Each structure stands twice: as structure tokens, then as C-alpha cells.
Amino acid sequence: MSESYLSTLIERQAGKYGVRAALKYRDYKQGVWIPVSWNQFAGKVKKVARALVALGVEVQENVGVFSQNMPECLYTDFGAFKSRIVTIPLYATSSESQVHYIVENASIRYLFVGEQYQYDVAYRVQQLCKTLKRIIIFSPDVMRAAEDTHSIYYDDFLQLGEANELQAEVDRRTGAAVSTDLANILYTSGTTGESKGVMLHHSCYEAAFQAHNKVLLTLTDQDVVMNFLPFTHVFERAWSYYCLTKGCLLCINLYPQDIQMTIKEIRPTAMCSVPRFWEKVYAGVHEKINEASGLKKSLMLDALKTGREHNIDYLMNGKTPPPMLHLKYKFYEKTIYSVLKKTIGIERGNFFPTAGAAVSKQIEEFVHSVGVNMVVGYGLTETTATVSLGWMDDFRTGSVGRLIPGLELKFGEDGEILLRGETVTKGYYKKEALTSKVISEDGWFHTGDAGYMKDGFLYLTDRIKDLFKTSNGKYIAPQAIETKLVVDRYIDQVSIIADQRKFVSALIVPEYKQVEKYAQDHHIAYADRADLLKKPEIIALFQMRIDTLQQEFAHYEQIKKFTLLPEPFSLEKGELTNTLKIKRPVLMKNYANEINKMYEE
Structure with missing residues (x-):
């Protein structure tokens, strides 16, 4: 693909799916989920693309999105891509100093904000910043500062995109968009030092989509996906873009702490999450077991033992479970496992990608034992998320799966994982010295993670610098x-x-x-x-x-x-x-x- 795939994605999908729902978001005042059709999504994207041109945002200029997960984040992203503009997401919980650093470092003139906290922080930053020209507010409930005459609400911003004469410039830009354009700069918060902006080009996402098409074979336009991690996180961002290429329905969870309520309202078939989510599930189940007694307790314990034998000892190792064990497993599947999944809200589950931190073997075995398809993977912001993943019938507990197609891996000093491929970043924004330190002249990216390969599966041992x-x-x-x-x-x-x-x-x-x-x-x-x-x-x-x-x-x-x-x-x-x-x-x-x-x- 030489042209930029993401710049026309939503329009193409609207042509295919029309009035079918592309997104859903929760209206907290009414307590209901509101659908957004593919046609509506494409209409919003078109207006955003025009409005950005109306504001005078130039080709490959950076705009910031400082918000929790909202549909507006996606409208802004894809509208920007249509006009060849770069979006920079900021975590909704970012502090004033973090926001100030990113706005100055990336010379952001226009910053989109979600709710009151983000607006308040952005407004204070604006007083200190030479670059920040205007704040655009997603939520109509935000109270602007009395002396603020510059900020506008998103609806007013979209009004700027009503003028038809802007379309010619948008079309010109979309037509000129190429995969070597910069799509995003993702600032990694980092456990040490100041954050650094990872540049992800459209070509990085396109290569990631092609690789995943060869591996995630069961994801279709029938899937209902919950967006729980922040869109700012490369894992959720790349995954959400990928789900949109497949025509999935995205259900956008606004507040991370509400996930236990919203997951039961949506009952998704897929959701990417971090191990912490499953650790909480594990703790909850074991609490129930500890509170139970007699027959109930022994049945629950036996169900976990049976699931472990059936799914881990036999299936994972490519062996057929004995008929009696299989019958027992099927019995528990209809009784205990199904009740457990229904209690969490994942009884319709297709698969659940999990990454972002080490998954303990105990947690992984437990999740697989109860018949949940947890797909454990490994990735970094610098690799457009996925490096490797363990697929449903092809995984090993304790490993982070097999390398995705199109990526090369070798081991450096101390077992450091080195990677090369189209999904790997071209470098850090305005940090040439750091870029040349971590990416060698022949393109090998030094991950800072140590590991080893066994039977084609990658195992992580630790962060070298940790x-x-x-x-x-x-x-x-x-x-x-x-x-x-x-x-x-x-x-x-x-x-x-x-x-x-x-x-x-x-x-x-x-x-x-x-x-x-x-x-x-x-x-x-x-x-x-x-x-x-x-x-x-x-x-x-x-x-x-x-x-x-x-x-x-x-x-x-x-x-x-x-x-x-x-x-x-x-x-x-x-x-x-x-x-x-x-x-x-x-x-x-x-x-x-x-x-x-x-x-x-």
C-alpha cells in the first residue's frame, strides 16, 4: 500500500456497512448505550477533516488529544488522518507538567480535551505555553474559565467543517496521503526519566494489520469489542484501529473504574486488557471458593483441577484428553465455567488479548482452565504494539507466544531481544541521539527486554535495565x-x-x-x-x-x-x-x- 490506508478507512467501511452500528458509548445521564452508525462516524470524520483545515492546521502538523476514551477521540484521529495531520494522545490522568512538556516538545497549537479535569489542566498550561493557541472541548458539560474567550466546544468546532468549499483541500490532502506519513506520536510515560515521543507512521499500522490478519483468524465483523484500556496506550489504540478494519462494533468505556459494570451491560466477545484485570478475577473466584463449604467448595475446586488437566496438560501439549476427562470438562462447562463467565460478563467471549506486563503462570493457567481464550502477547510502543502472541490452540503458559509474521528477532548481549521490521518505529521525536542509541544503523531495535526462544515460543526473563x-x-x-x-x-x-x-x-x-x-x-x-x-x-x-x-x-x-x-x-x-x-x-x-x-x- 503506497497510499495511506487509515486516511480513507472509515469512509470505505461506511460504504460497506452503512447504517449498521460502528461504535457505542454510554450516556451516563440516561444510563443507556448510544449507537453510532458507520455513516454517522464517516460524516463526523469528514467534518473534523474540514474543520482542521478551516483552523489552518497544516499537513503533518501535530494536534493533541487529552481525554479519556470517548467517540470524539476516534472522530478526531480519523479526521486528522484524512487531512494528513498527526495526532498525539495524552493520558487523561496526565499532570500539568507532563502536558506542558508534550505540548511544548511537539509544538502543539490545538489541543482537544475530554472533561473538566483535562480542560482545567490544559487551560493552566496555556497560560505558560508559547505554542498552545486553542483548546477544543469534547464534553458540553465542561465549565470554561470566566476569562477564557478562546476555547471552543467540539460542536462549535464541527460547525467550522460545514463549509463545502473546504472539501477540495481535504480531497487534495487525502489523495496525496502516503504510508510514509506520520500518523501518531505516542509519548511513553516511562518508569524512569522524562517521556519520549515514539513516532508511528501509517506504514507501521498497515504492517501490523497485515501481520494480524494472518494470526487473529476468528476476529470478524460480528465481534463486539469493549475498549477498556486508554486509547492513548499503544495496545488499545492499535487494537481498536485493527478492529475497525475488520468491521467490529467498538463499545467505548469512558471510565476505567466502571469496567465491572459496563462489561456486564455490553457482554463483549473481545477486549484487550492488562494482567491486573485477570488478577482481580482470579482473586474474586478464590474468595468465593474460600467462602464456600462442603459439596459446593469441592465441586468448584474439582472444576478448576479438571479444566487445568483438560486444557493445559492435554490440549496445550497437543494431546487428546481421555473420554472421561472430556465428559467431566463438558459437565463443568455447562455448570461452573458458564456461571463464572456470566458473572464477569464474558460468556460470549471469542478471545481476550492480554499484555502490558508479565502475566503470572498461575493466573494464565486459571484463565485457560475455565475455558477463557486469553491471548497472551508481548509488545512495545516502539513496535506498534504486538511483537508476539500465543494463539488459542497454539500457546504455552509462561511464554508470550510466537513472533508475528514480518518481524525479525535476534538476541544481543545479556539475552536482549532485538527486533527489526515494518512495525518498528523510525525513532523518537526530536531525540536523534536516543534514536541512534536504541536503533542500530542496520535497523535493529534494542528493546531493553531479555528473553529466550524455546520450541518457537518467546519467553521473557526481565527488563535488562530493571x-x-x-x-x-x-x-x-x-x-x-x-x-x-x-x-x-x-x-x-x-x-x-x-x-x-x-x-x-x-x-x-x-x-x-x-x-x-x-x-x-x-x-x-x-x-x-x-x-x-x-x-x-x-x-x-x-x-x-x-x-x-x-x-x-x-x-x-x-x-x-x-x-x-x-x-x-x-x-x-x-x-x-x-x-x-x-x-x-x-x-x-x-x-x-x-x-x-x-x-x-
Whole structure:
């Protein structure tokens, strides 16, 4: 494809599907889901393309989209592509300094914002920024500042696109659009240092679509897809664009915290998510099992055991399950598994892509055991998401699947994964030195992830730069330990401390509800949460659970001391990235006292 595929995608699909629903979004005032047809979608895209031209946005100029997931994000993206304009998404939770940095770095003149928080932040940034000319507001409920005479609402912006004489310029631009045009710049929040803008050209997306067409064979225009992760995240963005190429119905979840309600309202057939979603499901199911007794409890436990034998021990290893095991599995499929899926809202499930962090083997085995097609993959912003994935009948627990077609892989020093192919970024925006550091002259991108191949499946071992070296010279992979611990129902978040220390310690955020319930069941009196977490019985409970979970690790890798924290790690305190990964340098600073205390003689 030499012309730009995304610039005409929505128009082509409207020609094919017409009045059929392309999108759905939840109207919170009425509590109903509103459909948007392909024709309406294409009409909005056309108006956006014209309105951007009316504002004087030039070919390949950057515009920003600072919003949670809304249909307007997609109208703006595809309208921009139609007029050869680059969109830069910003996380809805971004701080003022993050927004300021991106707006200045990318010379953004026009910034689209979602709701009140984003508008307030953008308006404050505008006072400090030389470049930001105008804010365009998606939600009509946003209250503008009294002195703000420049910002306009999205409906007024679309009015600018009513003029027919603008169409000739839009057509000229669409006709000239090529796959070497820049589509997006995605600023990665990063667990260290300032964010960097990953440039993704139209050719990156086109190569990704072609590769996925060879692998995701069951995704069709009959699929109902829930958009749960932020569109700003490359995983959700590339996946959503791909779903639109297949004619799927996209159901846009506005607030991430509402997913347990909205998933039951939509009952999607597919949804991409991070392991955290499945960890919560796992914890919920095991809580139910622990509360049950007698026959009910033994049936639930046997159902998990049967599913594991049938789907993991036999099917995953290419073996046919014995007839009796198969009959038993079918019985549980009609009873326990179907009830479980219905409770979550995924009983119509086709498949569920999962990536963004390490998936613990325990979680993966559990999800497959109950007959949910979890597709575990690995990808980066720099590779337009997917590098590898394990397909439904071709996966290995613990691996991140097989490499997608069209991508080359080799291993560098320390087992570092190096990649080359059309989906790989051409580099970081305005950061030539960094680009040449991570992409070699012959096109190999250094991922910073270590791994190995076995029987055609890729396995990750850890982030190379995340490897800790103890003062005894031993290397520790913190993520391996954290992934193991976070499946425990008493543990919500964990961060391993080991770098330049004489032993491994941990900061642990407990699952407070479970700990409080334990205290109640064991008649442990306490004044408040901080007091509860200091009780010897609670410390002993955690010690016992940690000792059990870390048995497989070498002695020097095991946690010797830990601190239970009364407050969770948070975005507000800068302890998490926008994709909820832990920022270790910030934790080291924020919890310096607690950490030092663990190493006192």
C-alpha cells in the first residue's frame, strides 16, 4: 500500500456497512448505550477533516488529544488522518507538567480535551505555553474559565467543517496521503526519566494489520469489542484501529473504574486488557471458593483441577484428553465455567488479548482452565504494539507466544531481544541521539527486554535495565518475584528493593479488605489500618504467605524483610506511570525511611 490506508478507512467501511452500528458509548445521564452508525462516524470524520483545515492546521502538523476514551477521540484521529495531520494522545490522568512538556516538545497549537479535569489542566498550561493557541472541548458539560474567550466546544468546532468549499483541500490532502506519513506520536510515560515521543507512521499500522490478519483468524465483523484500556496506550489504540478494519462494533468505556459494570451491560466477545484485570478475577473466584463449604467448595475446586488437566496438560501439549476427562470438562462447562463467565460478563467471549506486563503462570493457567481464550502477547510502543502472541490452540503458559509474521528477532548481549521490521518505529521525536542509541544503523531495535526462544515460543526473563545487583554481586529480577507475589489474595501491590543492598526486601500494599476480614475472623483488635498492619499476627500471616510463594527462588533472591504500607501506590504521588507500572526511583524517594529501616543492623 503506497497510499495511506487509515486516511480513507472509515469512509470505505461506511460504504460497506452503512447504517449498521460502528461504535457505542454510554450516556451516563440516561444510563443507556448510544449507537453510532458507520455513516454517522464517516460524516463526523469528514467534518473534523474540514474543520482542521478551516483552523489552518497544516499537513503533518501535530494536534493533541487529552481525554479519556470517548467517540470524539476516534472522530478526531480519523479526521486528522484524512487531512494528513498527526495526532498525539495524552493520558487523561496526565499532570500539568507532563502536558506542558508534550505540548511544548511537539509544538502543539490545538489541543482537544475530554472533561473538566483535562480542560482545567490544559487551560493552566496555556497560560505558560508559547505554542498552545486553542483548546477544543469534547464534553458540553465542561465549565470554561470566566476569562477564557478562546476555547471552543467540539460542536462549535464541527460547525467550522460545514463549509463545502473546504472539501477540495481535504480531497487534495487525502489523495496525496502516503504510508510514509506520520500518523501518531505516542509519548511513553516511562518508569524512569522524562517521556519520549515514539513516532508511528501509517506504514507501521498497515504492517501490523497485515501481520494480524494472518494470526487473529476468528476476529470478524460480528465481534463486539469493549475498549477498556486508554486509547492513548499503544495496545488499545492499535487494537481498536485493527478492529475497525475488520468491521467490529467498538463499545467505548469512558471510565476505567466502571469496567465491572459496563462489561456486564455490553457482554463483549473481545477486549484487550492488562494482567491486573485477570488478577482481580482470579482473586474474586478464590474468595468465593474460600467462602464456600462442603459439596459446593469441592465441586468448584474439582472444576478448576479438571479444566487445568483438560486444557493445559492435554490440549496445550497437543494431546487428546481421555473420554472421561472430556465428559467431566463438558459437565463443568455447562455448570461452573458458564456461571463464572456470566458473572464477569464474558460468556460470549471469542478471545481476550492480554499484555502490558508479565502475566503470572498461575493466573494464565486459571484463565485457560475455565475455558477463557486469553491471548497472551508481548509488545512495545516502539513496535506498534504486538511483537508476539500465543494463539488459542497454539500457546504455552509462561511464554508470550510466537513472533508475528514480518518481524525479525535476534538476541544481543545479556539475552536482549532485538527486533527489526515494518512495525518498528523510525525513532523518537526530536531525540536523534536516543534514536541512534536504541536503533542500530542496520535497523535493529534494542528493546531493553531479555528473553529466550524455546520450541518457537518467546519467553521473557526481565527488563535488562530493571535487573538489580545486590551488594554481594548477585543479580535479581524484581518482576519475576513481584509477579509471583501479586497473585496472593492478601497482596494488592508489591515493589522489590535489592539494588546495591545486601539482601532483598519488599514494600507491600495489602489487599486491605482481606486483611480486615482476617482480623475480624481471628478477633484481632486494632485502632486503624496503620495499627492493624503492625500487629504481630498480621506480620506472621504475610511472612507465611511470602515464604510459601517464594520457595522456587534461589536463597539470595528471596525476600528477607518487608514493610506493609497503609496507603496504596498512586498516580497522584507520581509512584505509578499512566499504565500503572511502578516508578521505582519515586518509590525509593517516597519510602526512603521505611526502606532504610529494613536495612538497619
